[in-house]
Amino acid sequence: MRILVLCTHNSRRSLMAEALLRWLGSGRWEVASAGIEPGAVDPRTLAVLHEIGISTEGLHSKSVEKFHGQHFDLVLTVCDGARERCPVFSGAPRMLHWSLPDPSQALGDSDAQLDLFRYVRDELIRRIRHELLPLLAPAGDGTSCTSQS
Numbered sequence: 001m002r003i004l005v006l007c008t009h010n011s012r013r014s015l016m017a018e019a020l021l022r023w024l025g026s027g028r029w030e031v032a033s034a035g036i037e038p039g040a041v042d043p044r045t046l047a048v049l050h051e052i053g054i055s056t057e058g059l060h061s062k063s064v065e066k067f068h069g070q071h072f073d074l075v076l077t078v079c080d081g082a083r084e085r086c087p088v089f090s091g092a093p094r095m096l097h098w099s100l101p102d103p104s105q106a107l108g109d110s111d112a113q114l115d116l117f118r119y120v121r122d123e124l125i126r127r128i129r130h131e132l133l134p135l136l137a138p139a140g141d142g143t144s145c146t147s148q149s
Helices: 013-025 043-051 080-085 110-135
Strands: 002-007 030-035 074-077 094-098 145-148
Touching (some): 013 030, 013 043
Parallel strands (some): 094 145
16 A cells, blocks of 8 residues: 655655654555655654654655656645645545644744644544544545545
8 A cells, every 4th residue: 555645845744644654554555755845854843753752764855746647545635735736646546634733833932833743743643543544444445535624
């Protein structure tokens, strides 16, 4: 199973999702992430993943252009901007959207900012466990587009 996670910049939410899907999937899936307008990896993304022992080896920002023409079983958008501008992956039988806040927009001191990064990380873990894992179970025909906010 191949999964592609899309976000606008591929520097925070989608990279977290990529690392968490690899971790929670224990190698069951091939996971990649990309951005519509890729930017630099936010070091706070790596920090909150390291806090819970998640490997960030090999995580880097990539353009969605790199994946055009490739087959994915699931395309997951994790921000509204990517959903609105998501290129068509005609071979993907499932499209899923999770509207998650952009942790880079957190106000306050560095602790308050890190708290939003932790919230997004923990929300991704919750959604992967409770929404995505059941979706990837053999039941269902896999043809619907699901939006979950």
